[in-house]
Amino acid sequence: MVKNLKKLIEQVAKEKNLPEWTVENALKNAIALAVKKDRKLKENLRVELLEEGIKVYIVKRKNSEELAFPLDISTEEVNRIAAHVAKEEFLKELEKAEEERGYLEFVEQEGQIVVGIVRRILENGDVLVDLGKVMGILPKREQIPKEVYRQGERVKALLLEVRKHRGKYEIILSRTHPKFLKKLLEAEVPEIKSGEIEIKAIAREPGERAKVLVHAKDMKMDPVGVIVGLKGSRINPISKELSGEKIDVIRWTDNPEELIKKSLSPAPVVKVRLIPQEKRAEVAVPKDKLSLAIGKHGVNVKLANRITGWYIDVLSEEDFERLTALK
Template identity: 75%
Template sequence: MVKNLRKLIEQVAKEKNLPVWTVERALKDAIAVAIKKDRKIRDYLDVELEDEGIKVFLVRKEGKEPLDISPEDLNRLAAYAAKEEFLKELEKAEEERGYLEFVELEGQIVFGVVRKIFENSDILVDLGKVTAILPKREQIPKESYKVGDRIKALLLEVRKQKGRYQLILSRTHPKFLLRLLELEVPEIKTGEIEVKAIAREPGERAKVLVSSKDTKIDPVGVVVGLRGSRIAPVSKELAGEKIEVIRWTEDIEELIKRSLSPAPVTKVRLIPEEKRAEVAVPKEKLSVAIGKHGSNVKLANKITGWYLDVMSEEDFEKLQSLRR
């Protein structure tokens, strides 16, 4: 019986282009399922295919113990399992293999087709061998999708729940913007240009902090491209997200000034122990510095790592005079 089962394993492994151990595990799981159904057993069963026959063990907290089952019953149930349960277990094994191939792609861009849109607006995406979920929270707010649409997203996470794998996608994560920039700007991929930080308000605006190993090279110009030729396709992919590229500097005061662009910053007072800075801008430019719904200053906070307290020049002077 075991000899026949081993032949079956080798044959299926060859036909399905699967590792022998994967097929063997699927068959042993199928036998375990058949025995549990027949004997109404709830405990976990460990099935071993040994030369002298099939061995089954009950697995409990205190250890493993042989299951009292006759060779005749074992052969009957194994034959049944090979016909009825094996295909189900094999499908699970093939599915698992498909998901495991995507583990190495975590943090990279994947391409798929929208297969279903759920009531909660989560999207089921067909990636070919497997499916993935693009949750509502990971979708760019202004975008809408329909079944059949092609979609590009970051493979955010490969997780396993209740024995099944699930792929989670994102179009809002900062790393998605980074990967898109890598596609358009080879110098980022090669390391000539380094992306120091990215902050996004998905679909609205983003700030990207860049530096160059070669001081003669303008990293902003390289990333933006001639007449915006490199940054434009990235912005288009992100539903028109306005992407501002900023040159990094070790001078934190200067970095803060650059981060609040397009507003002109006239004065900065650093409070290092709080990692906070008080920033003065012309009164008429205060709304520009803060941005719509505070977006400009929020993004500046994220890419600098400092909390920026932005105020008019008049309020800045008043605050400093109180300290004198």
């Protein structure tokens, strides 16, 4: 009987392009499940395929130690159940093993961009995305707020993580993570991929605005111009992919005053006062540019705070001077 099962394992492994140990585990799990059902047992069982025959053990845990006790069952009865299992339970276990392998193949792609087809929009707003062999989940929280997804359309996203949830594998996707923007930039700008330009930091308000802090190894290179491209030829396709998200590319400097000025782009900054002990900065901008510096719902200054690591107070020139006089 065991010899026949070993041949079956070899044959199925070859047909399904699976490792023999995966097929063997699926078969042993199937036999254990079938014996459990047949005997109406509640304990966990373990099956071993030995030269002398199929052995079944009851598995118990004492403290952190696993103990195995032989199950009182005849060889004939195990063989009968196993023969039945090879036709039914085994196929179910094998399906499970194949699906698991499909998910595990995606572990190596964590942090990379994947493309799939929208298959279903769930009631909670999560989107199921067909990635070929398996399905991915684009949760509501990982979606760009203004986007609407339709069945059958292609969607590009970051493979955020492959995780096990309630005994099943899940592939979590994201379109809001800063790394998604980083990977889009790498794909569009060869100089980033080659390492000539380094991305120091990214801050995003998905679908609204993003700030990208960059540094060129060659001081003669203009990293901002390279990334933006001629008339926006490189940055515009990325902005379009992100539903019109405006992307400010900022050249990194180790001078905090200069960095803060650049971070409030597109607003012009007239003066900067640093309060290092509080990691806070007060900046003066022309009165008519105040709303531009702060941004809609405070987005521009919020992103500037995050990209520089400084808390920035944006003031009109008049208020800045008034505050200076009081100090």
